[in-house]
Amino acid sequence: MVQVTIADRSQRVRSRLAATAKADALLVSDITNIRWLTGFTGSNAWVVLYPDGLTLITDGRYGQQAAQQMAAAGVEGEVLVGATSPLVVDHIAQCCDQFARVAFEATHVTYAQHAQYVQAIKSELVPATGIVEAERRVKDAREIEMMAQACRIADQALAEVAPTLADGLTEAQVRNHLETRMRELGAIGPSYETIVATGPINAALPHHRPTSTLIESGHTVIIDVGALVDGYHSDMTRTFFIGEPTALQRELYDVVLAAQRAGVAAVAAGISTKELDGVCRRIIEEAGYGEWFTHGTGHGVGLLIHEDPFINRAGDTILQVGDVVTVEPGVYHEGFGGIRIEDLVVVTSDGCRVLTASPKDSSCLPSPPTI
Ligand code: ZN
Numbered sequence: 512m513v514q515v516t517i518a519d520r521s522q523r524v525r526s527r528l529a530a531t532a533k534a535d536a537l538l539v540s541d542i543t544n545i546r547w548l549t550g551f552t553g554s555n556a557w558v559v560l561y562p563d564g565l566t567l568i569t570d571g572r573y574g575q576q577a578a579q580q581m582a583a584a585g586v587e588g589e590v591l592v593g594a595t596s597p598l599v600v601d602h603i604a605q606c607c608d609q610f611a612r613v614a615f616e617a618t619h620v621t622y623a624q625h626a627q628y629v630q631a632i633k634s635e636l637v638p639a640t641g642i643v644e645a646e647r648r649v650k651d652a653r654e655i656e657m658m659a660q661a662c663r664i665a666d667q668a669l670a671e672v673a674p675t676l677a678d679g680l681t682e683a684q685v686r687n688h689l690e691t692r693m694r695e696l697g698a699i700g701p702s703y704e705t706i707v708a709t710g711p712i713n714a715a716l717p718h719h720r721p722t723s724t725l726i727e728s729g730h731t732v733i734i735d736v737g738a739l740v741d742g743y744h745s746d747m748t749r750t751f752f753i754g755e756p757t758a759l760q761r762e763l764y765d766v767v768l769a770a771q772r773a774g775v776a777a778v779a780a781g782i783s784t785k786e787l788d789g790v791c792r793r794i795i796e797e798a799g800y801g802e803w804f805t806h807g808t809g810h811g812v813g814l815l816i817h818e819d820p821f822i823n824r825a826g827d828t829i830l831q832v833g834d835v836v837t838v839e840p841g842v843y844h845e846g847f848g849g850i851r852i853e854d855l856v857v858v859t860s861d862g863c864r865v866l867t868a869s870p871k872d873s874s875c876l877p878s879p880p881t882i
Pocket residue numbers: 735736746747748853
């Protein structure tokens with residue numbers, strides 16, 4: 512049984528707060544950060560994190576739920592309920608006013624909320640960025656197990672649905688089949704709206720939304736699918752050919768696969784996100800298709816489907832043990848379609864562990880269609 516460590520998380524954030532923001536308390540307003548700190552899964556709350564405890568403030572829908580979920584997570588703290596929005600702000604102010612300097616999450620507070628805080632809170636409000644996120648990035652064993660489970664569900668659903676791709680289905684039907692199977696296999700739902708993108712126009716869009724377009728012979732089909740398990744996401748992409756691939760489809764598949772494999776092989780603590788992006792990008796550029804690789808190589812995954820660290824040309828974040836990231840190079844061109852291959856990997860002390868198990872060599876493609 513994997514140890515649940517939610518209660519330890521506040522202490523990690525306190526240490527980082529003391530080291531970086533020079534504040535006595537932190538007002539947390541991002542709901543994902545609040546879930547990670549307390550186990551609370553509702554949609555509306557604030558947390559004030561003190562040197563020796565925390566208070567969660569929420570509205571009338573969630574008081575009991577918050578107390579129960581915090582207790583279940585082993586998190587000690589008070590829950591205050593404000594029946595109206597001004598009463599919620601009053602509670603936040605009372606909690607903050609015991610401290611001279613209170614940090615707030617600058618990237619999660621609107622201009623209007625900030626004005627409200629300034630009016631209600633007597634403490635000096637100090638903007639801070641990424642304090643909880645920097646700790647949330649590092650996944651513990653339980654979080655990794657939830658994501659591994661989400662990967663297994665998506666792998667299984669894809670293994671069942673892929674052989675039907677040449678059966679005359681639409682993009683939307685394939686999406687529906689995948690999402691139904693993932694739920695049946697134990698997922699809360701899909702991690703995001705499953706991408707099924709087929710043919711020379713739709714597959715050229717990296718984030719195409721499934722339509723009534725029929726999957727036909729000659730198409731590449733990009734399927735980007737993930738499952739949600741206890742709040743944690745998985746993220747995988749595979750590309751299929753319908754019928755015998757053309758020389759260009761085969762060539763580009765091999766280029767993307769080589770780039771993706773090189774990227775996975777390079778994932779390790781200590782590499783910068785920029786360097787990792789370069790490992791994949793160089794292979795596609797050297798093959799002459801650099802302009803067709805129009806997005807970054809990957810991103811962190813956890814309670815959010817896209818979170819730190821982002822792996823792209825601009826990123827100078829250093830990967831560390833416990834990061835869970837995607838490696839997903841792709842090529843896209845209108846008239847050709849697209850190819851993307853994506854795995855979810857966790858950075859370990861000796862490199863990385865690949866959580867995605869779906870086959871990705873091009874011998875694992877559906878047989879030619881009968882349509
Ligand atoms: Zn994806």
